[in-house]
Amino acid sequence: MAEIIFSSWGGEVVDNRTKESQDFEPVNTVDLPEYFRQDEAVKALMGWYGLVVRDPETDVVDLSRVYIQEVQSKSCGKCFLCRIGTKVMAETLERICNGQGKPEDLGVLKRLAESIRESSKCNIGQSGPLPILDALEHFAADFESVINAKKSVTAGNYHSKLTAPCMDACPIHLDIPNYVECIKEGRFADSLDIIREKLPLPGIVGRVCVRPCEEHCRRMNIDAPISIKFLKRFVADYELSKGKEPKFVIAPSAKTGKVAIVGAGPSGATCAFHLTKMGHKVTVYERFDEPGGMAAMGIPDYRLPRSILREEVDRIERMGAQFDYESIVGKDVKLSQLEADNDAVFIAIGAHLGTTMGVEGEEENYDGYISGVQYLLDINQGRDPYPEGKKVAVIGGGNVAIDCVRCSFRIEKDDVHLIYRRTKNEMPADAVEIHDAEEEKVNFNYLTHPVKILAENGKVVGLRCVKMELGEPDESGRRRPVPVEGSEFVIDCDIVVPAIGQTMDLSLLEGREDVKTTRWKTIVVDELTKQSDQPKIFSGGDCETGPGALITACAGGRTAAFSIDKMINGESLDYTEDDHFQKFFSKVKVFDQAEDLGLLGGRERKELEMLDPDTRKFTNDEVEQGFSVNDAMAEADRCLRCYRVATIKV
Amino acid sequence: MVTLTIDGKEVTVPQGTTILEAARSVDIKIPTLCYHDRMSPIGSCRMCVVEIEGFAHPMAACTTPVEDGIEVATISDRLTRIRQDSLKLILVNHPLDCPVCDKGGECLLQDLTYEFGIDQVEYSAAKVDRDSQYASPLIRYWPDRCIMCLRCVTACQEIKGIGAISVKGDGYGAQVVTVDADKCQSCGECLQVCPTGALTEDLSRYKGRTWLIERVPTTCTYCGCGCQLELNVQAGRVMAVTAQDGVGVNQGSLCVKGRFGYEFINSDERLTTPLIKKNGKFEEASWDEALTLVADKFSAIKAEHGPGAIGGLTSARCSNEENYLFQKFMRAAVGTNNVDHCARL
Ligand SMILES: Cc1cc2nc3c(=O)[nH]c(=O)nc-3n(C[C@H](O)[C@H](O)[C@H](O)COP(=O)(O)OP(=O)(O)OC[C@H]3O[C@@H](n4cnc5c(N)ncnc54)[C@H](O)[C@@H]3O)c2cc1C
Ligand code: SF4
Ligand code: SF4
Ligand code: SF4
Ligand code: SF4
Ligand code: SF4
Ligand code: FES
Numbered sequence: 001m002a003e004i005i006f007s008s009w010g011g012e013v014v015d016n017r018t019k020e021s022q023d024f025e026p027v028n029t030v031d032l033p034e035y036f037r038q039d040e041a042v043k044a045l046m047g048w049y050g051l052v053v054r055d056p057e058t059d060v061v062d063l064s065r066v067y068i069q070e071v072q073s074k075s076c077g078k079c080f081l082c083r084i085g086t087k088v089m090a091e092t093l094e095r096i097c098n099g100q101g102k103p104e105d106l107g108v109l110k111r112l113a114e115s116i117r118e119s120s121k122c123n124i125g126q127s128g129p130l131p132i133l134d135a136l137e138h139f140a141a142d143f144e145s146v147i148n149a150k151k152s153v154t155a156g157n158y159h160s161k162l163t164a165p166c167m168d169a170c171p172i173h174l175d176i177p178n179y180v181e182c183i184k185e186g187r188f189a190d191s192l193d194i195i196r197e198k199l200p201l202p203g204i205v206g207r208v209c210v211r212p213c214e215e216h217c218r219r220m221n222i223d224a225p226i227s228i229k230f231l232k233r234f235v236a237d238y239e240l241s242k243g244k245e246p247k248f249v250i251a252p253s254a255k256t257g258k259v260a261i262v263g264a265g266p267s268g269a270t271c272a273f274h275l276t277k278m279g280h281k282v283t284v285y286e287r288f289d290e291p292g293g294m295a296a297m298g299i300p301d302y303r304l305p306r307s308i309l310r311e312e313v314d315r316i317e318r319m320g321a322q323f324d325y326e327s328i329v330g331k332d333v334k335l336s337q338l339e340a341d342n343d344a345v346f347i348a349i350g351a352h353l354g355t356t357m358g359v360e361g362e363e364e365n366y367d368g369y370i371s372g373v374q375y376l377l378d379i380n381q382g383r384d385p386y387p388e389g390k391k392v393a394v395i396g397g398g399n400v401a402i403d404c405v406r407c408s409f410r411i412e413k414d415d416v417h418l419i420y421r422r423t424k425n426e427m428p429a430d431a432v433e434i435h436d437a438e439e440e441k442v443n444f445n446y447l448t449h450p451v452k453i454l455a456e457n458g459k460v461v462g463l464r465c466v467k468m469e470l471g472e473p474d475e476s477g478r479r480r481p482v483p484v485e486g487s488e489f490v491i492d493c494d495i496v497v498p499a500i501g502q503t504m505d506l507s508l509l510e511g512r513e514d515v516k517t518t519r520w521k522t523i524v525v526d527e528l529t530k531q532s533d534q535p536k537i538f539s540g541g542d543c544e545t546g547p548g549a550l551i552t553a554c555a556g557g558r559t560a561a562f563s564i565d566k567m568i569n570g571e572s573l574d575y576t577e578d579d580h581f582q583k584f585f586s587k588v589k590v591f592d593q594a595e596d597l598g599l600l601g602g603r604e605r606k607e608l609e610m611l612d613p614d615t616r617k618f619t620n621d622e623v624e625q626g627f628s629v630n631d632a633m634a635e636a637d638r639c640l641r642c643y644r645v646a647t648i649k650v
Numbered sequence: 651m652v653t654l655t656i657d658g659k660e661v662t663v664p665q666g667t668t669i670l671e672a673a674r675s676v677d678i679k680i681p682t683l684c685y686h687d688r689m690s691p692i693g694s695c696r697m698c699v700v701e702i703e704g705f706a707h708p709m710a711a712c713t714t715p716v717e718d719g720i721e722v723a724t725i726s727d728r729l730t731r732i733r734q735d736s737l738k739l740i741l742v743n744h745p746l747d748c749p750v751c752d753k754g755g756e757c758l759l760q761d762l763t764y765e766f767g768i769d770q771v772e773y774s775a776a777k778v779d780r781d782s783q784y785a786s787p788l789i790r791y792w793p794d795r796c797i798m799c800l801r802c803v804t805a806c807q808e809i810k811g812i813g814a815i816s817v818k819g820d821g822y823g824a825q826v827v828t829v830d831a832d833k834c835q836s837c838g839e840c841l842q843v844c845p846t847g848a849l850t851e852d853l854s855r856y857k858g859r860t861w862l863i864e865r866v867p868t869t870c871t872y873c874g875c876g877c878q879l880e881l882n883v884q885a886g887r888v889m890a891v892t893a894q895d896g897v898g899v900n901q902g903s904l905c906v907k908g909r910f911g912y913e914f915i916n917s918d919e920r921l922t923t924p925l926i927k928k929n930g931k932f933e934e935a936s937w938d939e940a941l942t943l944v945a946d947k948f949s950a951i952k953a954e955h956g957p958g959a960i961g962g963l964t965s966a967r968c969s970n971e972e973n974y975l976f977q978k979f980m981r982a983a984v985g986t987n988n989v990d991h992c993a994r995l
Pocket of ligand 5: 805
């Protein structure tokens, strides 16, 4: 592997240029991939944290020119120094590379780079000139020799990309800084348009997203992340409250075709939206009599009101997609039939089967033993899953388990236990959800593991458990819980709900062994195109990734829509530049939690009003109340607009 | 309350105050260009950058809320360099229009260029052609003079709640553009807040030098709101109407009528004496003549048909006192309750 000869990434300068290769110092601040695409080796990188050079032949002067041009083209023009200063820098470097540089140009570049960096409003200007300063400092001789030679340099090959930490972390890569800025400026409709470029379900995702973006929000380094999720909800709710119908422009592709989508969950709905927008004729086959998948049948109404969900999916139907409810693919219509009748099929059937715990008594099918997904499905369809039962024990530590316990109150079962084998710290459920469940007075049994379901006359009467303690860390890095001998005890309950995971019901693939699946029963597709081994069959969402999150499912649906469109138009599904950058940024991290921003923080994150826990727990009313206009604008004003540019020399 | 020091001076202000407001409260002047009292801070000019002890980055004083215990410096070599660079960059392609610019003499850019002693600019960039179309025909946009401070855009969105103009384009090519001309109410809010001569009133070009104009404060006569405005008077003629920020119920805002509807004052068609129709033609008459005629006719109508046959409409463009007197006259002198008022008369 070719070694890195220079790096200033993250402020740590490693200069191996004059060293023998055995004396090379390692670069710890960045993991620069060797290849951008198969036939393109990464020779150098210029970006927000500095300059990295692998190939000694790299012309840093030319790289600087291309990079700063990219920064200038991404400048929004809303503050003076970045808007004009990077233009002056770009033209100066262009001149230098044309052999018309003057010695005083270097002073101008340095002075401007410093002023822009120190005073610009957002990160484009703040981080943009940084690597140029590094280049001017460490490659001064290169600049001087180009200026003295008075000859133009040969332009190299480059790839450039704009990103932001939040945007990169978002599975569907929403343009977060942009939609947040619109809210700050009071342009709510523009904000929604930006979101809807990619995501047709802002009201849903704005309520229940697991918000990976907020975990990578750079504002966290100085106080607390931006409330990205609830800002999205705000603009969706605002539009709804004004009774406005969004206008979706249908822009048909050169060639349009027919596509069948299996499953009207978030993934299927998003795919239908994009395909319809591109003019394709879409039919969505859905088992239930309503859309939403797990967002309707799993996620309870007090977190996501059904009216919001239906409205957002109905809009896709009003755009022209056809929804065929209560029609099961594999039973009512065969997959092969769909494949024959359509140009492509997108399978997004989710993960709807509960997994078992491997506990004694589980196979007996006692009355009162109900899997988590079934339990929630019944409640969401307005049924009490087991009216006779009153005391509930839910096993698991994820969001599904929390939904099961909190839902129990809402069907008037108020003796509710949650059983989890590790401690609160290791719990995968969202901290906010755990907090809300605590407020509603769920009995949390941490470090507890079920061993046997107790029953009388075929009905559950209790759950025998054992206490656990945390032992050595396992491969996931979490400390493995081990049973404490002689600590067994019985929880008095008549309903036992295992909520430890879901798996896929792949019966629609019967007789279709040519569509590959994994041993975890997920459907095998290309990670970046969502195409399976069978060219006409695509898949995304939970049935591709395993039980996951809404936004990931939506992202899968969107990607598949674009792949299908390409296929119908006879274009190749090779990875695009964006796809390669996605891979690149999984190595060269866009977010660094240790970055010292050097900015004054201390601005409080706005929180939502909540219904009172003692009364809300027995109703299905939405617990979280949205932002007011003022709060939304104040929250959006906290955003640092962390856009940043990377230029790669190949 | 939060206590901080600015240039060594201790300041105590309520939480949420910006550094700029805190500094102003103790008479420390921080240069500003895009900041405007009536709008949320915009943060485009970066003239107001200050240093905060312990933080590497200078911060814009207008957009940064105070924190307890921070030590702020408003003057340093670095800050002066940044402020000068900000101005120099603006001047890279700013036209040398001052002699023919309506804003000359009260232009913030001119003032700051002077204050910072910018006598040469070592930076250069190719000029780009910009579109000079604007949302309202009453306002002329001079794109080359526009510094992109975005006061206009913010005013239209925030003060007026309209959003007829916005920023389009990237980087150096970014420009203030009309996004929805139909929405524009020609209120001139943008014109009012523009710190430079990039927006000028277009009823007439070359308005007269600002230093020769006398500004006469008065109340707008168009409706009952009572907006305060200033007639810009030169040589006995009203050349333009402006408003003073923060003054009166309107705080500096006006509507299209108040701001642009002043040409009637010097109109040739304006009636200056009463007219009486004689033999089918209007003829000039004296006030005494006219009033006597009206009084006679009213008396005759009243005698023949009773006072109920007479009604009176008065106007929002009159003062309270005049309106009071009018209804008193109708009730006491004419003897009728048929008196009304219309905001549009
Ligand atoms: C209780 C619970 C709570 C959750 N909470 C959150 C949360 O807060 N935030 C979050 O981001 N994610 C959450 N998730 C996960 C999220 O709901 C899923 O990741 C997401 O719904 C997956 O979308 P999908 O479109 O892939 O599948 P699904 O939503 O499962 O949709 C699949 C659809 O396909 C239909 N279908 C299946 N088989 C067939 C067939 N053969 N023919 C026709 N139709 C078929 C199903 O009826 C269903 O409507 C939660 C999940 C559960 C179970
Ligand atoms: S991108 Fe950021 S730094 Fe550049 S002009 Fe816009 S706000 Fe200023
Ligand atoms: S501060 Fe704004 S732009 Fe920066 S990471 Fe957070 S949301 Fe994204
Ligand atoms: S805007 Fe100001 S600086 Fe520019 S030409 Fe007019 S008066 Fe001169
Ligand atoms: S005249 Fe009024 S409505 Fe029109 S752009 Fe200016 S501020 Fe907006
Ligand atoms: S027109 Fe005036 S107010 Fe608007 S951005 Fe340009 S200089 Fe600023
Ligand atoms: S006055 Fe603060 S940035 Fe312009």
